[in-house]
Amino acid sequence: MDTPTDLSAPLAEASITTGGVARRLGVSPTTVRSWERRYGIGPSGHEAGRHRRWTPQDVAVLEAMCRLTARGVPPAEAARLARGGALARLPQGRAETGEPRESGGGRTLPLGTVRPECRGLGRAAVRLDAPVVERLLDVAVADLGLVTAWDEVMMPALRAVGRKWAVEGERYVEVEHLLSWHVSGALRRVTRCIDPPAPVAPVLLAGMPRELHSLPLEAVAAALSGRGIPFRMFGPAVPPAALVESVRRIGPSAALLWSQSRDTADTRLAQLAAATAWGPRGARARPAVLLGGPGWSGAGRIPGTLRPRRLTESLVHLETLAAP
Structure with a gap:
């Protein structure tokens, strides 16, 4: 999943599978299932013994969830807003477009083509929104696995922050420091010293x-x-x-x-x-x-x-x- 597909395209009337939903919205099936399990964003109906099918209304809720998390809204909050049909009512401090309300303009990271999780992380870091940065990192590790979260979420965001302050001078050093500290914390939270039963050289x-x-x-x-x-x-x-x-x-x-x-x-x-x-x-x-x-x-x-x-x-x- 590099970038979401065009979310404004009209949805087919027929219901589709979880894999089809994931491909359409540009998220992984694992993420879709995780959101359903954690936040109740899932198909409204399911017959025993049959594949889960998403109606156009179900997909619209998931589409709203994707848009909100890509803007840096914490997943639990995004799920609540999406289920309530309140996509436009973002938390205070964020414009409807998802960009932070900050003066001066240009306070975005040169991320290029990245996962929505990375884009949301970058925006939260630029806002110096530490609680959101921490939540997005933990969710990325839990949903994507550590290696994918590092390669496709953490590293692109860190590189973009480095490029930003290299161009802007020292204006964005605080963003890099905050993001680096929270990335380190997220990594440490899933790290344990291993004492294997069999003798293994470390x-x-x-x-x-x-x-x-x-x-x-x-x-x-x-x-x-x-x-x-x-x-x-x-x-x-x-x-x-x-x-x-x-x-x-x-x-x-x-x-x-x-x-x-x-x-x-x-x-x-x-x-x-x-x-x-x-x-x-x-x-x-x-x-x-x-x-x-x-x-x-x-x-x-x-x-x-x-x-x-x-x-x-x-x-x-x-x-x-x-x-x-």
């Missing part, structure tokens, strides 16, 4: 010595947690000696080293980490080193390392490497 997660970004590492930690894979998170700016010593002490199955920009990518340290061994003589082992982030793009091929491009690719490698 994954080491660390930022390069001068690297201050840690949200991608937090996303990996949350995803590993959901897969039952143990990890050790050291966060940003890990000193070289501490990184190497941690490899020796932990004996990780893999080490993911994050670099957001080229000036923080240290190829010599990556090579040293890949060459660091642990264990008794005759049975010594070395970690698989994954180089994460755009900072490694100009580093060339580093022996003994892998360079995943996305969170999903990193998880495939780490899940394989962590297998007992």
Whole structure:
């Protein structure tokens, strides 16, 4: 689901299935079913033993729900408004078009083609509406799963905020800080330290010595947690000696080293980490080193390392490497 389809197109008189509704409105079937389960936005009639069918009136309510959530209205509130036929009565502080009522104009993010959940998140962040930002993040993780929520909701919004303040100067730094803090909170709420019953070497997660970004590492930690894979998170700016010593002490199955920009990518340290061994003589082992982030793009091929491009690719490698 990249963008909603044309919601103004006339609806067919015949009832349609949940999958058909999802395709028509540009949302996932999982989201439609979740809204029905959580907020009562569903078909008005259902015969036992038959697929659920949506009437034009049912679809109109769901259409209103889509419009409201895309504008940043919390799902529970959007459901109440949609069921009451009150699409135009948005909460105070939002215009009927869904844009925040703020002076000065131009306070929108350059999001491009994104999911409605991401667009709503971006608008809430620009308004500095922390409660809505928090709710939208939690709903995105619950409805879409962590990986999809990160790739298609959180990351596009974070990148757009970064582009915005880079163009506008420091005007929008507060938006980035607020959004980053809440994204970190949403990731931490679904992250648990794993103590597997079988002996499994943990994954080491660390930022390069001068690297201050840690949200991608937090996303990996949350995803590993959901897969039952143990990890050790050291966060940003890990000193070289501490990184190497941690490899020796932990004996990780893999080490993911994050670099957001080229000036923080240290190829010599990556090579040293890949060459660091642990264990008794005759049975010594070395970690698989994954180089994460755009900072490694100009580093060339580093022996003994892998360079995943996305969170999903990193998880495939780490899940394989962590297998007992």
